[in-house]
Amino acid sequence: MxxxxxxxxxxxxxxxxxxxxxxxxxxxxxxxxxxxxxxxxxxxRIKDPVKDQGIQDRQYIHQPPLVPHQVRGYEVDLKVNRCLSCHGWKNAAARKAPRVSPTHFETRDGMTLGDISPRRYFCMQCHVPQTDAKPLVDNVFTPVESLR
Ligand code: HEC
Ligand code: HEC
Known part of the structure; x- marks a missing residue:
């Protein structure tokens, strides 16, 4: 052996x-x-992001919508959240941006907070900008019936 x-x-x-x-x-x-x-x-080379492409279709029910615009220079740290300056409830209408949904105020225990929940603070953990990249592997995924 x-x-x-x-x-x-x-x-x-x-x-x-x-x-x-x-x-x-x-x-x-x-x-x-x-x-x-x-x-x-x-x-x-880092891929070029796709420029403003308008709201993208969602592929499944709880999908975080894709970011349809460039995000270069949009700072998100302890003090500033540039995304919320347009998508927060206070400014969204004036900026003509969609508001974050109520789920973004909920803690993981189901409590609704008065401000964005810490677990939804780092937007790009879930929402991703797009680039014109070829898929690395074959993908036969199709959206759920109600979204086709
Ligand atoms: C200057 C204002 C502004 C800033 C800053 C901004 N956005 Fe947006 N965002 C918009 C607007 C306006 C739209 C709608 C685009 C359209 O209708 O074509 C949008 C659309 C979106 C959508 C699509 C929503 C949907 O329902 O499909 C997501 C996701 C998003 N933004 C995420 C982000 C994230 C993440 C950041 C920070 C990195 C950010 N945005 C920063 C203005 C902004
Ligand atoms: C943990 C994942 C996660 C994080 C972090 C997150 N989101 Fe979302 N977001 C989602 C999901 C999932 C949806 C779609 C279902 C829903 O509304 O909850 C969504 C929906 C949205 C929408 C569309 C709302 C609507 O009514 O159609 C916007 C705009 C948005 N998010 C912006 C943001 C911004 C801005 C941040 C950062 C402050 C952020 N999100 C952080 C997961 C996330």
């Missing part, structure tokens, strides 16, 4: 070259593509 294990390890080591893909890893290609772990991959 011990002998077999040692032999396997030795054969593995003797064949591996830097940059090699481990064919025994199940043949899966990770998001970093065919680049081996010991090689630094070129990070590529």
């Amino acid at each position: 011990v002998g077999t294990l040692l032999l396997t390890v030795w054969v593995g080591l003797s064949q591996a070259q830097p940059g090699d893909i481990d064919a025994n890893a199940g043949g899966l290609s990770a998001l970093r593509g065919e680049t081996a772990l010991d090689i630094d991959k070129d990070p590529g």
Whole structure:
């Protein structure tokens, strides 16, 4: 048993070259593509966000709607929340922006607060801007019937 294990390890080591893909890893290609772990991959360009594209259809009932505009420079930290300056209930009408829904005031225990709930404060945890990227893997997802 011990002998077999040692032999396997030795054969593995003797064949591996830097940059090699481990064919025994199940043949899966990770998001970093065919680049081996010991090689630094070129990070590529950050994708350009899609400019104002209008409210996007939702694909399922509790989906956080996609952000249909650019968000560059919209600060969200302890003191400022730029998203709420347009989407908060106070300013939304004046900014012609949709208001955050009442769920955004609820704590996880179901209490309704007078201001945005801490668990909904970091908007882009759930709402994501869009870029014109090709899907990384095939996807056959279709929206639920009532939204088609
Ligand atoms: C300057 C005002 C402004 C700011 C700041 C702003 N938005 Fe918006 N947002 C809008 C407007 C206006 C719309 C509606 C766009 C339309 O009708 O085409 C919108 C639409 C959206 C929607 C789509 C809602 C739906 O029902 O589909 C989401 C989600 C959203 N914004 C998220 C954000 C997030 C997250 C931030 C901060 C990173 C942010 N917005 C900052 C003005 C703003
Ligand atoms: C934990 C996830 C989460 C976070 C964080 C979050 N949202 Fe949402 N948001 C949702 C979901 C899910 C929906 C759709 C269902 C609903 O209204 O609750 C939604 C809906 C919305 C809508 C559409 C409301 C409507 O009536 O159609 C707007 C606008 C919005 N969010 C803005 C924001 C802004 C601005 C922030 C940050 C202050 C934020 N959200 C933070 C999950 C989130």
